[in-house]
Amino acid sequence: MLDVMPEIEEAIASLHVRDAKIVRVHFPIHFPLTPYRGRTFLFHVKLLDTKPFGFAPVIARELIQSARTGATIDATTLAPAQLESVLEEATAK
Secondary structure (H helix, E strand, C coil), X not given: CCCCCHHHHHHXXXXXXXXXXXXXXXXXXXXXXXXXXXXXXXXXXXXCCCCCCCCCCCCHHHEEECCCCCCXXXXXXXXXXXXXXXXXXXXXX
């Protein structure tokens, strides 16, 4: 998976919901995708929505799956007390 180019990352960080910006991105000569190496492109970037504090899970430990129902809980959306309660139930014998 490729990282986001710094120019695009900076543009996204500066936008508010429904804002748009034209971003000039230069791809270095060592870029992994050959057609982009050493070239400059313009990208139209638009921020459609944000989810405050709703970070996507990035590691398997952040997802909890119920053995009984198969439901999945994103642990990043739980308060610390809720998370402790879920983990206590999950490890109870």
